Amino acid sequence: MDRPRSSHPGELAFTVLLVLGTLVLGREASRIDGLSGPSSPAFGPLAMVAVVLLGLLVELARVAFARPLERPPPVVRLRRLAATILPLQVLSAIALLILYLIGLELLGFVGASFLFLAIAIGSFWRERPLRSRVPAALALAAGTVAVIRLLFQELFQVLLP
Amino acid sequence: MTLNRRRLFVSFAACALLPMAPGARAQDFPARPLQGTIQWGAGGSTDAVTRAVAPIVEEKLGQKLVLTNRPGGTGVIGLQYVHSQRADGYNILFGAENPMLYGVLGLSELSYDDFYPLVLLARGTPVLVARKDAPWADAKDLIAHVTSHPDSVKMGATGVGGLPFVVHAMLAAEVPGFKVTQVPFDGDGPALTALEGGHVDFMAAVWGAARERIRAGRIKALAAIATEKIEGLDAAPITETLPGFTKYLPWGPFFGAFVKKETPQPIIAKLEKAFVEAANDPRFKEFCANFGVVPMGISGKAAIDFMNRWRSVTAWLLADAGAAKVDPAKLGIPRI
Amino acid sequence: METALGYFLISWTDPRLLVLIAVGTFAGIYVGAIPGLSVTMAVSILISFTYAWDTNEALALMVGIYMGGVYGGARTAILLNIPGAPAAIATALDGYPLAKLGEAGKAIGITTVASFFGGFVGILALAIGAPLVAEIALLFAPRDYMLLGIMGLLLVASLSGESLLKGIIAGALGILISMVGLDTMSAQPRLTFGSSALLGGVSYVAVMIGMFGIAEALVQLHGLSAPVIRQKVDRVLPSLATVLRYLPLSLRASALGVWIGALPGAGGDIAALMAYDHAKRSVKNPSRPFGKGAYEGLVAPEAANNAAVGGAFIPMLTLGIPGDAVTAVIIAALFIHGLRPGPNLMVDTPHLFWFTVGNLTLANIFLLIFGLTGIRLFAKIVEVPKAVLLPIVIVLSVVGAYAINNNITDVYWAVGFGIFGYFLRVYGYQLGPVVLGVILGPIVESNFRRTMIAVRESWIGFALELVSHPITLILLLGIIISLLRGTPLWPQLRARFGLRS
Numbered sequence: 001m002d003r004p005r006s007s008h009p010g011e012l013a014f015t016v017l018l019v020l021g022t023l024v025l026g027r028e029a030s031r032i033d034g035l036s037g038p039s040s041p042a043f044g045p046l047a048m049v050a051v052v053l054l055g056l057l058v059e060l061a062r063v064a065f066a067r068p069l070e071r072p073p074p075v076v077r078l079r080r081l082a083a084t085i086l087p088l089q090v091l092s093a094i095a096l097l098i099l100y101l102i103g104l105e106l107l108g109f110v111g112a113s114f115l116f117l118a119i120a121i122g123s124f125w126r127e128r129p130l131r132s133r134v135p136a137a138l139a140l141a142a143g144t145v146a147v148i149r150l151l152f153q154e155l156f157q158v159l160l161p
Numbered sequence: 162m163t164l165n166r167r168r169l170f171v172s173f174a175a176c177a178l179l180p181m182a183p184g185a186r187a188q189d190f191p192a193r194p195l196q197g198t199i200q201w202g203a204g205g206s207t208d209a210v211t212r213a214v215a216p217i218v219e220e221k222l223g224q225k226l227v228l229t230n231r232p233g234g235t236g237v238i239g240l241q242y243v244h245s246q247r248a249d250g251y252n253i254l255f256g257a258e259n260p261m262l263y264g265v266l267g268l269s270e271l272s273y274d275d276f277y278p279l280v281l282l283a284r285g286t287p288v289l290v291a292r293k294d295a296p297w298a299d300a301k302d303l304i305a306h307v308t309s310h311p312d313s314v315k316m317g318a319t320g321v322g323g324l325p326f327v328v329h330a331m332l333a334a335e336v337p338g339f340k341v342t343q344v345p346f347d348g349d350g351p352a353l354t355a356l357e358g359g360h361v362d363f364m365a366a367v368w369g370a371a372r373e374r375i376r377a378g379r380i381k382a383l384a385a386i387a388t389e390k391i392e393g394l395d396a397a398p399i400t401e402t403l404p405g406f407t408k409y410l411p412w413g414p415f416f417g418a419f420v421k422k423e424t425p426q427p428i429i430a431k432l433e434k435a436f437v438e439a440a441n442d443p444r445f446k447e448f449c450a451n452f453g454v455v456p457m458g459i460s461g462k463a464a465i466d467f468m469n470r471w472r473s474v475t476a477w478l479l480a481d482a483g484a485a486k487v488d489p490a491k492l493g494i495p496r497i
Numbered sequence: 498m499e500t501a502l503g504y505f506l507i508s509w510t511d512p513r514l515l516v517l518i519a520v521g522t523f524a525g526i527y528v529g530a531i532p533g534l535s536v537t538m539a540v541s542i543l544i545s546f547t548y549a550w551d552t553n554e555a556l557a558l559m560v561g562i563y564m565g566g567v568y569g570g571a572r573t574a575i576l577l578n579i580p581g582a583p584a585a586i587a588t589a590l591d592g593y594p595l596a597k598l599g600e601a602g603k604a605i606g607i608t609t610v611a612s613f614f615g616g617f618v619g620i621l622a623l624a625i626g627a628p629l630v631a632e633i634a635l636l637f638a639p640r641d642y643m644l645l646g647i648m649g650l651l652l653v654a655s656l657s658g659e660s661l662l663k664g665i666i667a668g669a670l671g672i673l674i675s676m677v678g679l680d681t682m683s684a685q686p687r688l689t690f691g692s693s694a695l696l697g698g699v700s701y702v703a704v705m706i707g708m709f710g711i712a713e714a715l716v717q718l719h720g721l722s723a724p725v726i727r728q729k730v731d732r733v734l735p736s737l738a739t740v741l742r743y744l745p746l747s748l749r750a751s752a753l754g755v756w757i758g759a760l761p762g763a764g765g766d767i768a769a770l771m772a773y774d775h776a777k778r779s780v781k782n783p784s785r786p787f788g789k790g791a792y793e794g795l796v797a798p799e800a801a802n803n804a805a806v807g808g809a810f811i812p813m814l815t816l817g818i819p820g821d822a823v824t825a826v827i828i829a830a831l832f833i834h835g836l837r838p839g840p841n842l843m844v845d846t847p848h849l850f851w852f853t854v855g856n857l858t859l860a861n862i863f864l865l866i867f868g869l870t871g872i873r874l875f876a877k878i879v880e881v882p883k884a885v886l887l888p889i890v891i892v893l894s895v896v897g898a899y900a901i902n903n904n905i906t907d908v909y910w911a912v913g914f915g916i917f918g919y920f921l922r923v924y925g926y927q928l929g930p931v932v933l934g935v936i937l938g939p940i941v942e943s944n945f946r947r948t949m950i951a952v953r954e955s956w957i958g959f960a961l962e963l964v965s966h967p968i969t970l971i972l973l974l975g976i977i978i979s980l981l982r983g984t985p986l987w988p989q990l991r992a993r994f995g996l997r998s
Contacts, residue, residue: 014924025673028688037954039946041680045687048673055666085923089718094916097711097891101912104895104905113892120891124721124884144889148896151531203541204825212541213833216548228545229903230538233697234679238904241693266684269693315951321684344639344950345682347943350825354761354818358635360951373817373839452832484684 007066009081015063019056025049089124096120110145117141187427190250194225197418198243200236200256205348206367206452210282210416211255213448214439218418221435226253235259235322237269244271248421250428253279258415261472262322264494265479267486276419277429278464280436282445283454284415285367287328287386288394292359293379300384300402303363304336311340317352317364318343321484322475324414325352328365328386330478331412335405356380367414368394369453387411408497409474415457417464433460473497504851507553508859514557518856521561522863528562529569530581532706533897536566537822544830552834557856559830563823564860567765567802568612568868571795575604576878577890579710579897583702583766584802586932587773589709590656591787591794598790599726602733602876607792608799609868610735611747615800616861618751619758619807623814624854630808631815634759639947640962642762644972646941649767649933651979652774655787656929663926671934672942674699682946694906701935703898703910708928710894711915714887716922721883728876734869739792746776746793747800754801758808762944764821765802765809766936772801778979803864807857814850816840 029045037043072080082088096116103112122137197215201207211228219226231239236259243254254276263269289300297303307314318325326343333339346352349366356364357379368391374380375394382396388410389398399406418436420429439445440458449456459467476489477496489496508514528539540559547555570585575592588608595604622630650668657664677688678698689695750772757768776787776797783791809820817839819825831838836846843850878886898911918928952958963973981987 008924011924014920025688028690032687033683033685037949038956038959039949039954041683041685041687044942044946045673045676048669048676051669052666052673055662055669058662059666085920087719089721090715090919093715093718093887093891094919097912097916100891100895101909104908109896109899113895117888117892120888121885124718124888125882126722126884127882140885140889144892148892152534152896152900202822203537204819204822204829208541208826209829209832212544212548212829215545228542230541231902231904233902234693235681235684237679237693238697238902242904268679268684268686268696312953320681323681342950342953344947346947347681350819351762354635355639357816357818358638360638373837373841377840379816379840447835448833451835451837486684 007063008084009077010085012060012063015056015060019053019060022049022052022056026053092123093120110149113145113148114141117144187425187431190428190431191222191224193251194227195222195251195253196246197226197228197253197255198239199228199230200232200239200254200259201230202232203230205232206285206369206414206454207255207257207416209452210448210454211418213452214282214418214436214445217439217442217445218435221438222432228255234268237263240271241269243419244275244421246421248423248425250420250424250432252420253432254419256417256419258468258471258475259322261468262475262479264492265476265485265487265489266322273417273419273468275422277422277424278460278468279418279420279429279433280440280460281415281417281457281464281467282440283449283452283456284411285369285413285454286391286411287324287365287413288368288371288375288391288396289328289363289365289383289386289399290353290356290371290375290380291363291383292356292361293381294359295362295381297363297383299397300399303383304332304339304402307341308336308338311338312342314341314363315361316341316343317356317361317366318345319348319352320345322479324349324367325365326482326484327412327475327478330482330484331386331406331409332403334478334481335403353380367453372453386413409478412471412474415467415471416454436460470497500847501851504848505855505858507848507852508557508856514554514856515859517554517557518561518859519863521558522565522860523561523867525562525565525567526569526572526864526867529566529585530572531897532573532579532581532710532894533702533900535582535702535901536563537826538900539566540823540826540830544826544833547830548833552831552836553852555830555834556827556853559827560853560856561860561863563827564616564803564806564857564864565867566823567806568609568616568799568864570802571608571612571799572605572875575601575608575795576875577710577886577893578713579890579894580705583705583936584764584769584805585798586705586709586766586929586936587769587798588795590773590929591789591791593713594785594788594790595792595795596728596876596879597726599729600790601728601879602730602872603735604792604795605872605875606733606869607735607739607743608795609865609872610740611743611750611796611799612803612868613861613865614744614747615751615754615803616806616857616864618748618800619755619804620854620857620861621807622755622759622804623807623810623857627811627815627850630755630759631812631818634756634761634812635816635818636968637760637762638966638969639944639951640966640969641972642760643941643944643948644963644969644976645757645760645763645767645771646937646944648972648976648979649770649774649937650941651976652770652777652933653930654983655774655777656927656933658788658927659925664930667921667926667928668930668934671704671931671936672938673934674704674931675701675935675938676942682943697902697904697906699910699935700898700901700904700907701932702901703907704914704935705932706894706898707911707914708918708932710897711891711912712918712922712928714890714894715915715919717883717887723883725880725882728879730873730876733872733876743792743796746780747796749779750775750797750800751804754804755808755811757801758805758820759811761812761818761820762940765805767940768805768808769798769802770933770936772797778982803861810853810857813838814842814853817842 026049032042035042100116118141246252260272384399385391479485570582571588574580574585574589578593580586653668679696754768776793780793783793809824812818813824828838898907
């Protein structure tokens with residue numbers, strides 16, 4: 001971990017995922033009709049897929065070789081992953097974000113945003129004692145939603161979902 | 162939150178008090194602001210025409226018309242959005258001619274067949290223009306040059322299915338050996354700018370976009386793609402050089418307002434009346450003259466006939482030029 | 498000349514117009530600052546709003562919004578790392594690190610002065626050189642736009658962070674993202690996986706909001722319990738010495754901004770990115786390293802994007818050709834108000850040119866006034882506890898993404914790229930190159946294709962095109978020199994040819 005060009009925890013898996021994703025994009029790019037010449041619509045996407053893929057393969061080789069010879073037990077590696085890449089609060093924020101998107105369709109902007117803000121602020125704001133945190137989170141959420149709605153919908157005619 | 166709940170309560174109360182017959186609902190129409198969706202981005206022709214007519218429509222309907230641009234995919238995004246909304250007359254699509262080509266280009270199953278034309282607002286007339294130092298004075302010179310120097314003349318274009326592409330297809334159909342190199346730009350504005358800079362040699366553009374540049378002598382007009390002279394333009398109509406063009410004309414981009422076909426008839430009638438009145442309002446006609454488009458103001462059957470004829474002409478021209486993804490015959494588009 | 502002065506002073510002496518410009522500039526600053534709300538959108542809403550107004554009044558309001566909006570994007574870029582507008586992307590690169598150092602107030606102060614200065618240079622160029630500049634701008638062919646785009650892409654090298662290779666991968670990924678959607682040249686869908694929702698492509702503003710706003714918020718969650726940074730707000734106004742120190746850079750960046758702004762195919766966003774690149778290459782001893790809070794990295798893009806406003810009006814007022822998206826909407830507004838924008842605009846409506854120059858000058862002065870007030874209050878935003886601020890940033894990003902085109906798909910993109918961007922970030926891929934690729938990709942690709950079509954698909958013809966036109970040759974040499982400077986060959990070359998730095 002101390003060497004500057006060594007790998008981050010889980011980087012090998014991430015790079016492999018990127019390679020796979022690029023291959024999917026490449027397959028889709030190759031479906032674009034006609035590679036008659038450099039001006040054809042498929043030329044640019046295929047060229048860029050080639051650049052990304054080439055770069056990723058070099059990265060892949062580097063990460064594979066940068067891996068330490070002696071591997072710590074899985075528990076240690078998992079803990080290291082959690083500390084540097086995916087701490088609990090990030091994981092929960094991502095989950096909350098996805099729920100927010102689903103809520104946006106079901107409850108509309110006002111309801112979903114209020115819930116998202118209230119839950120997120122309420123759970124992240126650890127410095128405050130629970131008793132004052134909950135009402136503060138609710139008030140902040142309501143205030144923010146009200147201001148955003150006023151600004152976007154009334155002033156700029158954005159019809160919020 | 163409270164505001165919404167109160168509004169909800171009021172509307173529940175209103176529902177309970179009023180008889181539920183569709184006729185009664187149509188009488189109240191429009192009870193809240195209408196939502197207009199513009200298929201193209203801000204600053205484009207469709208945007209300008211829509212924003213010119215909208216305040217007059219608001220006046221006639223006595224209700225606000227909130228406009229939003231939903232551009233993308235030559236209008237597919239906006240069209241699909243309005244189609245996904247309820248057919249209650251509150252969602253109005255402002256679009257140009259492109260949806261009539263979605264079928265042959267394989268872009269979408271939808272087209273204006275799924276909508277009712279409240280009004281066709283205006284149409285544009287194409288003009289054949291060339292860079293100012295080009296060695297041609299009219300369409301005849303251009304044709305002679307192109308046929309003797311195949312592929313060497315550069316034509317400004319806006320992509321497959323765009324106005325220059327279609328006019329070129331007409332020329333290619335009428336003149337054997339009419340071969341040019343088409344350089345596509347992001348729209349007629351950038352293409353005309355390239356023409357002014359001498360980076361392409363000629364192109365077809367809508368009169369309104371080219372007029373001021375012709376008047377200032379920065380580009381020159383070779384012919385009007387029309388059967389008669391355009392007011393304010395010296396160039397002869399193309400039919401004088403190529404009489405075969407008569408079968409395609411009048412042809413050009415058009416702009417209109419649409420609602421979903423399934424919208425209740427009384428609501429359509431109300432909207433149609435307001436839109437046709439607005440389109441025939443002297444203020445809108447003045448805008449048209451200024452913008453260089455021909456006011457149309459037709460709706461219903463007349464509009465549908467116009468659009469179907471337009472589609473027949475254009476779809477088959479594309480098919481003959483080898484640019485159609487789907488055979489127009491398969492889509493049931495008759496050849497004219 | 499006297500009549501010109503008279504036209505110039507129309508708005509200065511009419512209290513109604515004066516107020517409209519002030520209101521416009523003020524509103525513009527906040528429209529610009531809120532991600533997703535764009536000046537283009539605000540001006541097109543104003544078309545209906547000002548339908549029945551006098552043309553001069555409508556124009557005054559629009560010009561104010563435009564000037565304020567271009568500047569406003571810097572606010573959120575510095576305070577929250579969400580550029581309020583694409584033109585402020587480069588500003589976030591050094592502005593946000595400054596906020597983290599507790600210098601948000603000073604950063605906004607310097608940004609305001611740089612914007613004012615840039616705006617002034619732009620207006621001056623418009624007033625003095627408009628016809629000439631417009632004619633030269635027309636000479637830029639597709640091949641030249643392609644080279645300009647490539648010049649911008651070279652910035653990837655300096656935005657890559659720990660690994661150049663990762664930067665190149667990120668940049669190419671950005672270009673790929675920009676290719677999604679309907680290719681209008683061939684009417685073919687590309688990389689859409691058969692979905693018609695993807696036909697419209699991925700809005701680059703959505704990518705920007707996701708990659709900067711949401712991804713950054715997620716990264717910040719790592720240090721949730723870290724103490725908030727106290728902002729130093731005792732000295733927000735830059736001293737005269739500071740202003741003078743950055744004057745040469747501001748001037749060079751402004752000149753660049755005017756040029757890019759005057760080109761019909763490029764606007765303030767590209768001007769700002771290229772100015773940032775220029776600053777990075779030309780400033781030997783920045784106040785701090787670039788990307789870590791260099792004031793030079795704020796001054797250059799902000800001077801350039803406001804200079805681009807004056808620049809964009811050059812082809813618009815002289816030839817009726819819009820210099821960017823906002824001037825395109827203003828042209829549409831002129832049509833609706835019964836004017837005929839075009840090369841004859843100055844002949845038909847002689848007052849319009851100097852009237853606009855006068856309005857821009859006023860808007861620029863208001864920008865300085867409004868920009869320098871309330872900084873202390875704004876800087877305090879950064880002091881809000883992260884647990885409160887970060888969720889609000891996420892909601893603002895979601896609304897902003899939706900507001901771009903009133904399309905929920907853009908929200909999905911922003912969130913998707915936010916989460917993806919988070920992982921890229923933690924694995925050492927910088928997000929700047931991705932956004933750079935998304936913005937510049939289309940310019941490079943479409944103009945490359947145009948050039949190729951024009952030479953009938955011949956690579957030899959393409960190479961000949963690049964060396965046989967003076968403007969093209971200059972741009973090409975610029976790119977080659979930039980590339981050489983990054984290699985060990987450069988010191989040797991410099992020694993041999995005795996070039997001065």
